[in-house]
Amino acid sequence: MARADSKVLIIEDDSVTMRVIWRRLQELGYQLFGATRALEGLDLARQHLPSIILTDLYLPDMSGLELASSLRADARFARIPIVAIIGEDDDNARDLSVAAGINGFLAKPINVQALAIQMEFFLSGGTDMIADEGRIDQARAKLLSETVARLEARIRELETKNAELQRLDEMKDSFIQLTAHELRTPLTLVQGYGRLLEDHPPLRRMMEQDPEVTILIQGLSDSITRMQGIIEDILIVSRIMTNKIDLNLTPLNLGTLARRAVNSFANALMERRIRLVFDESQFPSSMRADADLLYMTLVNLLSNAIKYTPDGGQIILSAQYNNHLVRLSVKDSGIGIDPAHHEAIFERLKLPQSIETHGTSKTAFGGGGLGLGLAICKGVVEAHGGRIWVESAGYDPERLPGSEFIVVLPLSVAKGEVGEPSTATTRNLGKIRPLNARQR
Ligand code: ADP
Numbered sequence: 254m255a256r257a258d259s260k261v262l263i264i265e266d267d268s269v270t271m272r273v274i275w276r277r278l279q280e281l282g283y284q285l286f287g288a289t290r291a292l293e294g295l296d297l298a299r300q301h302l303p304s305i306i307l308t309d310l311y312l313p314d315m316s317g318l319e320l321a322s323s324l325r326a327d328a329r330f331a332r333i334p335i336v337a338i339i340g341e342d343d344d345n346a347r348d349l350s351v352a353a354g355i356n357g358f359l360a361k362p363i364n365v366q367a368l369a370i371q372m373e374f375f376l377s378g379g380t381d382m383i384a385d386e387g388r389i390d391q392a393r394a395k396l397l398s399e400t401v402a403r404l405e406a407r408i409r410e411l412e413t414k415n416a417e418l419q420r421l422d423e424m425k426d427s428f429i430q431l432t433a434h435e436l437r438t439p440l441t442l443v444q445g446y447g448r449l450l451e452d453h454p455p456l457r458r459m460m461e462q463d464p465e466v467t468i469l470i471q472g473l474s475d476s477i478t479r480m481q482g483i484i485e486d487i488l489i490v491s492r493i494m495t496n497k498i499d500l501n502l503t504p505l506n507l508g509t510l511a512r513r514a515v516n517s518f519a520n521a522l523m524e525r526r527i528r529l530v531f532d533e534s535q536f537p538s539s540m541r542a543d544a545d546l547l548y549m550t551l552v553n554l555l556s557n558a559i560k561y562t563p564d565g566g567q568i569i570l571s572a573q574y575n576n577h578l579v580r581l582s583v584k585d586s587g588i589g590i591d592p593a594h595h596e597a598i599f600e601r602l603k604l605p606q607s608i609e610t611h612g613t614s615k616t617a618f619g620g621g622g623l624g625l626g627l628a629i630c631k632g633v634v635e636a637h638g639g640r641i642w643v644e645s646a647g648y649d650p651e652r653l654p655g656s657e658f659i660v661v662l663p664l665s666v667a668k669g670e671v672g673e674p675s676t677a678t679t680r681n682l683g684k685i686r687p688l689n690a691r692q693r
Pocket residue numbers: 553557558559561585587588589590598603620621622623624625626627628656
């Protein structure tokens with residue numbers, strides 16, 4: 254009789270054989286686990302530590318012999334019976350099977366009547382194998398050379414597939430870049446015609462007479478601007494992703510830049526009754542960086558802080574600096590971010606969003622976006638040799654734990670440092686961080 258605690262792992266890709274064995278062993282009261290691939294079988298074996306493993310010899314990803322060798326190399330499986338399910342003409346696999354650590358065979362088609370006795374036999378330590386040391390040594394060498402040959406073939410296959418995937422990835426990036434470029438030209442024309450239309454005297458008169466016409470024209474113009482923003486975002490992200498980001502490094506006043514970014518949200522902050530705490534004197538007045546890209550980064554971080562903070566909340570934009578580095582912080586009193594997502598939100602294709610609930614406002618509470626903002630920030634910051642990360646206790650729209658986005662940048666990006674956090678940056682990060690700890 255099967256013991257109730259006997260766990261049986263069956264690894265078999267032939268569904269008929271699997272079903273026959275499964276049904277019979279189920280009747281006998283065994284606890285069953287099934288896999289159709291060797292790697293899946295290895296995972297299940299390590300997870301459940303079965304009392305016995307029945308495996309096909311020809312699996313799609315690895316051979317049953319390789320699977321057995323791999324299990325035998327693990328002390329937890331040194332004594333667990335491993336039984337090969339073999340076809341009638343597989344007799345020459347015997348020596349190789351012994352070499353791989355297999356204890357016995359179940360012949361296909363499975364003899365359902367005999368299965369109960371066979372299982373008892375193997376579970377109580379029985380074996381079909383007669384060991385002839387000389388032949389087994391030869392078989393071991395053969396098994397090893399076959400495994401190495403198969404591994405080599407698999408590595409070559411993977412390398413070819415990898416090269417092909419890289420080519421497709423590059424094609425996709427160029428396609429996105431080209432499409433965005435192509436869209437930008439007609440959109441600029443639409444914008445130009447829109448302006449001409451607004452200045453067209455008959456339309457001006459209509460706008461003066463009918464406020465609804467003004468609203469319609471304003472709506473058109475806002476949508477075009479928004480669309481241009483999206484296309485610019487896509488272009489920047491694809492430049493970042495293809496490492497084609499060229500920094501235009503110039504001396505700049507970070508305080509002035511931050512003030513410009515803050516001012517661009519004046520209306521939204523007022524409408525949403527959000528208090529923005531900002532002290533320009535905390536910011537270094539001279540640093541070397543790409544002003545446009547840094548401005549875009551600040552705007553993205555502030556826009557997110559506004560979007561994910563309910564009306565009446567607070568945002569603090571602050572900075573600290575020493576001779577080498579500046580540390581910027583955008584801290585909000587919003588919904589916060591689950592720590593499990595702290596890294597993923599900086600990726601280009603991140604958490605799945607529902608298309609139906611997808612909004613594109615830059616400042617409305619909860620208004621989503623293309624999900625490119627933080628990927629852009631990360632690309633820009635890293636291109637300057639800096640780091641960006643988020644700290645937040647978690648996501649909670651009720652209790653509003655808030656989020657803090659922190660950016661550390663070198664005050665001067667030297668030639669050759671672009672795109673890689675320099676050792677100077679990494680070394681000095683440690684010096685600037687304690688200041689932060691004291692502040693909180
Ligand atoms: P999106 O266009 O969706 O805002 P981002 O790349 O700017 O894309 O942000 C990615 C995601 O990170 C957002 O969808 C949101 O879930 C989360 N997130 C970003 N900033 C904040 C913040 N200040 N507070 C809470 N969640 C945020």
